[in-house]
Amino acid sequence: MTRALHRWPGLVAALLVTLLALSGAALSLFPAAERLAAPQAEAGLTVAELSGRIAASHPGLEQIRRAPSGRITAWWFADGQPQSAVIDPATGLDAGSADPNPLQRWLTGLHRSLFLGDAGRMAAAAGAAAMLLLSGSGILLVARRVGGWRHWFARLRGPLSGRLHVEIARVAVVGLVLSSATALWMSASTFELLPDGASAPVFPAEVSGATGMQLAAIPALQALPVAELGSLSLADPADATDAHLLKTSAGSGYLDQGNGEMLSWVALSPWQRLSGIVKMLHTGRGAAVLGLLLGLMALGVPVMAATGGVLWLAARRARPRIRGNAPAARADTVLLVGSEGGTTWGFAATLHAALTAAGHSVHVAPMAGFDPARHPQAARFIALAATYGDGAAPSSAKGFLDRLAQLERAPEAPLAVLGFGDRGFPAYCAYAEAVAEAARAKGWPQLLPLATVDRQSPQDFARWGCDLGQALGRPLELVHQPVVPRTETLRLLSRRDYGAEVQAPTVILRFARPRPTPWQRLTGQGLARYRAGDLLGILPEGSAVPRLYSLASGAGDGFVEIVVRKQPGGLCSGQLCDLAPGDSVAAFLRPNPGFRAPRGRSPLILIGAGTGIGPLAGFIRGNRRRRPVHLFFGMRKEDSDFLYREDLAYWQEQGRLARLSSAQSRGPQPHYVQDALRRDAAEVAALIRQGAQVMVCGGRDMAAGVRAALAEILAPAGLTPALLKAEGRYAEDVF
Amino acid sequence: MKPLLATLALTTALVLPGLALARPVTLTTTLNNYGGDGAYLALYVTDAQGAYAGSLWMAGAKSKYYDHLSGWYRATGGDTAQVAGITGASVGAGRTLEITLDLADALFDAGYVLHIDAAVEDMRDSPGEIAVPITSTGGSAAGTRYIASFSYR
Numbered sequence: 001m002t003r004a005l006h007r008w009p010g011l012v013a014a015l016l017v018t019l020l021a022l023s024g025a026a027l028s029l030f031p032a033a034e035r036l037a038a039p040q041a042e043a044g045l046t047v048a049e050l051s052g053r054i055a056a057s058h059p060g061l062e063q064i065r066r067a068p069s070g071r072i073t074a075w076w077f078a079d080g081q082p083q084s085a086v087i088d089p090a091t092g093l094d095a096g097s098a099d100p101n102p103l104q105r106w107l108t109g110l111h112r113s114l115f116l117g118d119a120g121r122m123a124a125a126a127g128a129a130a131m132l133l134l135s136g137s138g139i140l141l142v143a144r145r146v147g148g149w150r151h152w153f154a155r156l157r158g159p160l161s162g163r164l165h166v167e168i169a170r171v172a173v174v175g176l177v178l179s180s181a182t183a184l185w186m187s188a189s190t191f192e193l194l195p196d197g198a199s200a201p202v203f204p205a206e207v208s209g210a211t212g213m214q215l216a217a218i219p220a221l222q223a224l225p226v227a228e229l230g231s232l233s234l235a236d237p238a239d240a241t242d243a244h245l246l247k248t249s250a251g252s253g254y255l256d257q258g259n260g261e262m263l264s265w266v267a268l269s270p271w272q273r274l275s276g277i278v279k280m281l282h283t284g285r286g287a288a289v290l291g292l293l294l295g296l297m298a299l300g301v302p303v304m305a306a307t308g309g310v311l312w313l314a315a316r317r318a319r320p321r322i323r324g325n326a327p328a329a330r331a332d333t334v335l336l337v338g339s340e341g342g343t344t345w346g347f348a349a350t351l352h353a354a355l356t357a358a359g360h361s362v363h364v365a366p367m368a369g370f371d372p373a374r375h376p377q378a379a380r381f382i383a384l385a386a387t388y389g390d391g392a393a394p395s396s397a398k399g400f401l402d403r404l405a406q407l408e409r410a411p412e413a414p415l416a417v418l419g420f421g422d423r424g425f426p427a428y429c430a431y432a433e434a435v436a437e438a439a440r441a442k443g444w445p446q447l448l449p450l451a452t453v454d455r456q457s458p459q460d461f462a463r464w465g466c467d468l469g470q471a472l473g474r475p476l477e478l479v480h481q482p483v484v485p486r487t488e489t490l491r492l493l494s495r496r497d498y499g500a501e502v503q504a505p506t507v508i509l510r511f512a513r514p515r516p517t518p519w520q521r522l523t524g525q526g527l528a529r530y531r532a533g534d535l536l537g538i539l540p541e542g543s544a545v546p547r548l549y550s551l552a553s554g555a556g557d558g559f560v561e562i563v564v565r566k567q568p569g570g571l572c573s574g575q576l577c578d579l580a581p582g583d584s585v586a587a588f589l590r591p592n593p594g595f596r597a598p599r600g601r602s603p604l605i606l607i608g609a610g611t612g613i614g615p616l617a618g619f620i621r622g623n624r625r626r627r628p629v630h631l632f633f634g635m636r637k638e639d640s641d642f643l644y645r646e647d648l649a650y651w652q653e654q655g656r657l658a659r660l661s662s663a664q665s666r667g668p669q670p671h672y673v674q675d676a677l678r679r680d681a682a683e684v685a686a687l688i689r690q691g692a693q694v695m696v697c698g699g700r701d702m703a704a705g706v707r708a709a710l711a712e713i714l715a716p717a718g719l720t721p722a723l724l725k726a727e728g729r730y731a732e733d734v735f
Numbered sequence: 736m737k738p739l740l741a742t743l744a745l746t747t748a749l750v751l752p753g754l755a756l757a758r759p760v761t762l763t764t765t766l767n768n769y770g771g772d773g774a775y776l777a778l779y780v781t782d783a784q785g786a787y788a789g790s791l792w793m794a795g796a797k798s799k800y801y802d803h804l805s806g807w808y809r810a811t812g813g814d815t816a817q818v819a820g821i822t823g824a825s826v827g828a829g830r831t832l833e834i835t836l837d838l839a840d841a842l843f844d845a846g847y848v849l850h851i852d853a854a855v856e857d858m859r860d861s862p863g864e865i866a867v868p869i870t871s872t873g874g875s876a877a878g879t880r881y882i883a884s885f886s887y888r
Contacts, residue, residue: 062859063859063860065859075859077879080879081879082859082861082879082880084859099770100770100771100857100858102770105771105772109772117824118796189799190797190799192797192798192799196799197798197799198799198800198801198802198813200802200805200808200809200813202812203809233805233860245805
């Protein structure tokens with residue numbers, strides 16, 4: 001619901017809101033410029049002194065006005081012509097032209113009414129209302145995404161457009177709420193919907209009949225500081241029945257031109273005062289710095305409109321239409337989808353197609369609308385659930401757990417839950433876990449144990465498909481391609497071979513970095529920008545499913561390096577291990593912001609085994625500022641698969657690597673990387689107390705072993721790997 | 736211009752539609768290029784003693800700005816009923832406002848004066864920019880700030 005309240009006003013009003021924001025940002029410069037350019041009155045100057053000075057040098061003076069910027073303008077009549085000038089209050093003499101700025105007037109007309117009169121004013125008000133709605137719904141969405149109000153400024157992950165959208169929004173939203181709310185107030189005032197209309201004083205029935213009293217001698221003006229002046233309109237000296245009209249920040253009244261007496265006075269109503277404040281806040285007139293800040297924040301609107309459009313398009317593209325979706329009432333298999341951005345729908349479509357091809361009648365529906373009574377024929381339910389933020393339900397699964405809890409009893413048809421997530425997040429697949437747990441608690445039979453897919457991994461998905469096929473009694477092949485990646489050709493420069501003697505043939509492949517086109521450079525597409533720890537997708541010949549490898553180099557290194565172990569019968573690893581220098585492969589980049597060397601000078605503890613050393617070696621190679629790096633590396637046998645052996649020695653010499661602790665699993669006394677950690681327990685604990693970041697790369701079992709070892713090591717200090725992870729100090733890249 | 740006479744006759748008795756005691760008059764007001772937004776104009780009549788007699792036309796729809804037409808505002812106390820039904824849009828710089836109405840015979844050559852107050856946003860107010868006696872031979876005048884020329888016949 002919140003998302004719909006954000007998406008539709010955003011799409012409908014994007015252009016209008018952008019126009020209003022840009023013109024508003026441009027207009028915000030004028031009050032500041034006026035404040036700087038206008039000669040200011042000295043402290044303590046009274047209106048009596050000021051008007052006396054101006055009247056002395058301007059015979060035929062008719063009106064004096066003070067703008068909120070402090071600028072004093074005078075109008076007078078001389079030589080049969082109306083005259084005007086900005087006045088230097090110190091001298092009462094002319095200090096510049098008072099003609100309105102045509103550009104400012106044009107921008108004001110555009111901003112306020114799109115040059116369309118009252119219809120345009122209403123459109124602009126609708127734009128402000130849309131902005132307010134977008135701000136409100138956006139605030140709720142950001143809070144949900146970052147996992148609560150306390151994390152409002154938490155670090156963001158994910159694709160650039162989404163990050164940019166939220167980064168700008170969470171700073172600019174204060175200004176946008178203020179600007180749009182005050183805009184609505186001013187519109188209501190313009191259309192006379194507020195009781196803040198003018199209330200001029202009654203023109204005095206009787207005046208003294210005399211004329212000619214000096215302005216400087218009028219007591220009411222002597223008591224009035226210039227800062228409180230609005231305007232002073234002088235009486236016609238030729239008309240003895242006329243009177244001066246004085247407007248101040250407190251009200252307005254008529255002054256007798258013969259004796260200076262206040263003949264009538266009306267104070268501003270609370271509504272008028274409030275409208276005055278609102279106007280100041282919106283226009284920045286009288287609050288120039290605030291105006292500039294609001295203008296700056298308004299500049300975020302076009303960027304958010306653009307990135308918001310990109311996000312919407314990407315989500316739309318990623319959500320394929322399900323062809324041949326079976327009716328809910330007749331389906332034997334029901335796929336329940338909990339997706340936030342839409343990628344999980346893509347997996348659902350693949351699963352739908354495969355199950356349909358296997359002869360099932362399959363219905364796909366969002367988890368949010370879950371109602372087992374609609375599926376009387378269902379023989380099984382399969383929930384595909386992503387996770388939003390810190391374990392929250394993704395948008396298409398909102399309310400699922402409540403609906404499940406309200407059921408009298410769980411369906412008899414068994415349930416399989418497949419979670420989608422990113423191991424870089426602390427709450428990996430937390431929502432899928434919650435669903436599985438709730439189903440278990442409700443007594444819902446289990447079709448398959450909970451499984452997860454990390455970062456849209458086609459391999460994880462295919463593996464789960466095998467399990468599902470077994471459960472259904474016939475093989476099921478799930479070939480899922482999340483987004484058709486645009487590949488580039490990488491040419492192999494060199495290869496280094498290891499591990500043949502220990503039956504673990506492993507190769508470090510170094511490819512030439514393809515020269516990015518100017519467009520790629522500009523948009524960051526392709527291999528224009530990459531860092532160690534990002535993923536290189538390789539599309540093997542004869543398969544549509546890419547395999548992902550961690551990058552062991554960054555763009556600054558000038559080459560693309562990966563570490564590949566030949567898997568028995570592996571299609572992709574086999575092809576890669578057979579490459580000779582000069583051969584080429586099709587590859588694409590998948591950013592992996594969850595596993596990058598953190599910035600700063602704090603120590604790094606890198607832990608890896610086997611090919612897991614790839615990204616870690618990349619981090620060390622990139623450590624030109626020589627922060628303390630401690631590498632724990634597990635291998636089989638030192639003289640066979642000690643990957644990067646010479647490089648590590650060289651980096652140690654250069655100070656890029658502070659210390660190397662290795663472990664060998666083949667030998668009289670098998671030693672694993674977690675054993676090396678335990679051996680250096682005191683040092684590891686000390687480093688972590690100093691704020692060290694831990695990064696682990698390798699197989700699943702090794703990662704679990706490392707977690708257990710670190711839990712032991714950290715227990716005395718009251719820390720756990722989970723705590724470190726929550727602080728963003730523990731990152732894993734597991735395969 | 737619109738036939739605006741029925742309401743006007745009721746509210747002010749200046750204009751007597753369809754009666755033999757009235758004659759049609761066309762008022763033409765041309766603004767100069769003063770370089771600002773649309774001007775608010777109040778056209779009203781005072782009697783031989785200078786007392787307010789009634790309004791002929793109000794160019795400018797938002798009554799919250801009427802206090803800038805200070806001559807008219809002072810005379811009427813800002814009473815919008817005085818211009819109910821005889822209100823139109825503000826007049827842009829360089830544009831011409833033309834109004835035709837039936838004025839009662841009694842107004843002519845009897846010391847009545849036709850006034851125009853003008854005001855523009857963020858520029859100076861110009862009350863009483865035009866003041867011409869109403870005579871049966873017609874008349875014209877030039878303004879000083881916003882009104883290039885005014886005539887009636």
